[in-house]
Amino acid sequence: xxDNSNSVFEMALEQLHDAAKRLELDQSTLNVLSHPERExxxxxxxxxxxxxxxxxxxxxxxxxxARGPCKGGIRFHHDVxxxxxxxxxxxxxxxxxxxxxxxxxxxxxxxxxVTNLSKEEIRRLTRRYTVGIMPIIGxxxxxxxxxxxxxxxxxxxxxxxxxxxxxxxxxEIVTGKSIDLGGSLGxxxxxxxxxxxxxxxxxxxxxxxxxxxxxxxxxxxxxxxVSADLLHxxxxxxxxxxxxxxxxxxxxxxxxxxxxxxxxxxxxxTLEGFDGNDTQKISNxxxxxxxxxxxxxxxxxxxxxxxxxxxxxxxxIVEGANGPTTPEAERxxxxxxxxxxxxxxxxxxxxVVSYFEWVQSxxxxxxxxxxxxxxxxxxxxxxxxxxxxxxxREEIDMRNAAMxxxxxxxxxxxxxxxxxx
Ligand code: GLU
Numbered sequence: 001x002x003d004n005s006n007s008v009f010e011m012a013l014e015q016l017h018d019a020a021k022r023l024e025l026d027q028s029t030l031n032v033l034s035h036p037e038r039e040x041x042x043x044x045x046x047x048x049x050x051x052x053x054x055x056x057x058x059x060x061x062x063x064x065x066a067r068g069p070c071k072g073g074i075r076f077h078h079d080v081x082x083x084x085x086x087x088x089x090x091x092x093x094x095x096x097x098x099x100x101x102x103x104x105x106x107x108x109x110x111x112x113x114v115t116n117l118s119k120e121e122i123r124r125l126t127r128r129y130t131v132g133i134m135p136i137i138g139x140x141x142x143x144x145x146x147x148x149x150x151x152x153x154x155x156x157x158x159x160x161x162x163x164x165x166x167x168x169x170x171x172e173i174v175t176g177k178s179i180d181l182g183g184s185l186g187x188x189x190x191x192x193x194x195x196x197x198x199x200x201x202x203x204x205x206x207x208x209x210x211x212x213x214x215x216x217x218x219x220x221x222x223x224x225x226v227s228a229d230l231l232h233x234x235x236x237x238x239x240x241x242x243x244x245x246x247x248x249x250x251x252x253x254x255x256x257x258x259x260x261x262x263x264x265x266x267x268x269x270t271l272e273g274f275d276g277n278d279t280q281k282i283s284n285x286x287x288x289x290x291x292x293x294x295x296x297x298x299x300x301x302x303x304x305x306x307x308x309x310x311x312x313x314x315x316x317i318v319e320g321a322n323g324p325t326t327p328e329a330e331r332x333x334x335x336x337x338x339x340x341x342x343x344x345x346x347x348x349x350x351x352v353v354s355y356f357e358w359v360q361s362x363x364x365x366x367x368x369x370x371x372x373x374x375x376x377x378x379x380x381x382x383x384x385x386x387x388x389x390x391x392x393r394e395e396i397d398m399r400n401a402a403m404x405x406x407x408x409x410x411x412x413x414x415x416x417x418x419x420x421x
Contacts, residue, residue: 006083007083007087008083008084008087008088008301008302008323009083009084009086009087009090011087011301011302011323011326011327012086012087012090012091012323013034013090014327015327015399015403016030016033016034016090016403016407017030018327018400018403019400019403019404019406019407020033020407022394022396022400022404023404023407023408023411025407025411029411029414029415032414032419033064033407033410033411033414036061036062036063036064036086036089036090037062037063037064037065037070038061038062038136039059039061039082039086040059040060040061040062040133040136041057041058041059041082042057042058042059042060042129042132042133043055043056043057043058043132044056044057044058044110044125044128044129044132045128046121046124046125046128047124048121049118049120049121056110056111056112056125056129057080057110057111058108058109058110058111058129058132058133059080059082059085059108059109059110060074060085060106060107060108060133060136060137060142060144061082061085061086061088061089061106061107061108062089062104062105062106062136062142063086063089063090063092063093063104063105063106063107064090064093064104064105064410064414065104065141066104066410066413066414066417067093067096067097067102067103067104067409067410067413068096068101068102068103068104069103069104069138069139069140069141069142069143070089070092070103070104070105070106070141070142070143071092071096071103071104071105071106071142071143071145071351071354071355072088072089072092072105072106072107072108072144072145072147072351073088073107073108073144073145073146073147073148073150073176073350074107074108074109074110074129074144074145074146074147074150074154074158075088075107075108075109075110075147075148075149075150076109076110076112076114076122076125076148076149076150076154077109077111077112077113077114077148077149077300078111078112078113079111079300080109080110080111080112081111084109084301085107085108085109087301087323088107088109088147088322088323089105089106089107090105091105091107091322091323091343091344092104092105092106092107092351093105093406093410094344094402094403094406094407094410095343095344095345095347095348095351095406096351097405097406097407097409097410098344098345098348098383098387098402098403098405098406098409099345099348099351099352099379099380099383100379100383100409101351101352101355101379102355103143103351103355104410106142106144107147108129108133108144109147110125110129112125114149115268122154123157126150126154126157126158126161127157127161130157130158130161130162131161131165134161134162134165137162137173138173139170139172139173139358139362143172143173143174143175143354143358144158144173144174144175145174145175145176145350145351145354146176146222148221148300151176151222152176152177152178152181152183152188153178155174155175155176155177155178155181155183156177156178156181158173158174159171159173159174159177159181159182162174171361171364172358172361172362175187175353175354175355175357175358175361176188176350176354176357177357177361182357182360182361182366183357184353184356184357184360184366184367184372185366185367185368185369185372186353186369186372186373186376187350187353187354187356187357187372188222188226189226189230190349190350190352190353190354190372190376191222191223191226191227191320191347191349191350192222192223192224192225192226192227192228192229192230192320192349193226193230193349193373193376194346194347194348194349194350194352194376194380195223195226195227195230195231195296195298195318195320195346195347195349196227196230196231196234197349197376197377197380197381197384198318198341198345198346198380198384199215199227199231199236199294199296199316199318199341200234201380201381201384201385201388202316202318202339202341202384202388203294203316205388206315206316206339208293209235210231210234210235210236211235211236213235213236213237213293213294214236214237214238214239214291214292214293214294215228215231215236215237215238215239215292215293215294215295215296216238216239216240216241216287216288216290216292216294216295216296216314217238217240217241217242217296217298217320218241218242218284218287218288218295218296218297218298218299218303218321218324219242219243219297219298219299219300219320219321220241220242220243220259220263220270220271221243221298221299223298223320223321223347223350224241224243224296224298224299224320225241225256225259225260225263227296227298227320228241228254228256228296229256229257229260231294231296232253232256232257236294237252237253238253238254238256239251239252239253239254239290239292240254240282240286240287240290240292241254241256241259241271241287242271242282242284242287242299243270243271243299244268244270245270245271245272245273246271246281246282246283246284247281247282247283247284247286247287248271248274248276248279248280248281248282249279249280249281249282249286249287249290250276250278250279250280252278254276254279255276255277258276259271259274259276262274285308288303288304288308288311288312289308289311289312289313290313290314291313292313292314293314293315293316294314294315294316294317294318295312295314295316295317295318296317296318296319296320297317297319297320297321297324297325298320298321298347299321299324300321300324301321301322301323301324302323302324302326303321303324303325304317304324304325304326304329304330304333305326305328305329306326306328306329306332308329309325309328309329309330309332309333310332310336312333312336312338314338315337315338315339316338316339316341317333317338317339317340317341318341318346319340319341319342319343319346319347320343320346320347321343321347322343322347323343324343325340330397330399334397339397339398340397340398340399341384341398342398342399342402342403344402344403344406345383345384345387345398345402348379348380348383349376349380352376352379352380353372353376356372356375356376386405387401387402387405388401390404390405
């Protein structure tokens, strides 16, 4: 179904319904979980550098707060829609639940192509969007974080904007801040580090050594580049990576550190124009179907579809992005005996360290990086084990197992709280 429609939210609903069926969840609870608690849409007028006023559209969706304050990133992208934000908010609920951190799920986004905007325009857009959603965000109700095309600088602007209105500096209103502004050590790398821990865990279960493992990574932003770097440091051979400028391939292994360095100063921070020794250009489709052991889709939703799923050669897919595999494509992968480490587990490292950052900001007591990374490892390794063991016991795939654990936790919280009034 989801492959034929453009709705990412339908895709998220299909995953929820699958898990609900296995859990024999009652219809009333399923009904509640199928509906986001709140959908908020705001106009974001921005005075552009040339004096024109452009009006962008922004959203913030809170899916469910049964287990705690809502949590989730904000993305700036030209494909942002309310449908997409609803799906991403729902996935945040399951992500926080599967790793057992005390949050519900939310997501925000502004429909904008940031490559056309100056830094000052992006700053004004961020501040105006923040004021737009200010009635519903708060350090104990809904805590934003970075996502596609937003970063620690964006979070600093959000923190400052809210603090100006409150009249006091409120570090805990966002996570993913810079270290100078009360961010957490290790937060920037956390999603990629989580992808790396998850990959090492599945390799261990399948009896494969990292130094005998080849990897392709789709996306070279915060998630893709750090995943590639850390997996490379663990001994894996990264033979293909891609970003919006296309794919880069070297069967003997790519110079990942060099590529990361290149992006620091390149236009729009992409790999466009990168010219490493023996590096070949490949298409995005070629990357997804490359002859590797592990594929890490770390870009956007709906990349592995009915069109290319049958050609995916990697035995292991570790979902660095949210929703990269459609349900229909996943059925094909499953039939072919592939392992998919689902997004809600695979990329949960970011929100786990966001939780650590929030705790540190509230306590005004900051941890050293080893403490952050070892706590992250503990959470990921334990969560992976719970998902893997359930999948084995029930003879189901890891997505279903992760969803069963997550939905069950949220459903329990919901039952204990009851429906207001
Ligand atoms: N945007 C990230 C995600 O999709 C991080 C969210 C957070 O840290 O709140 O998981």
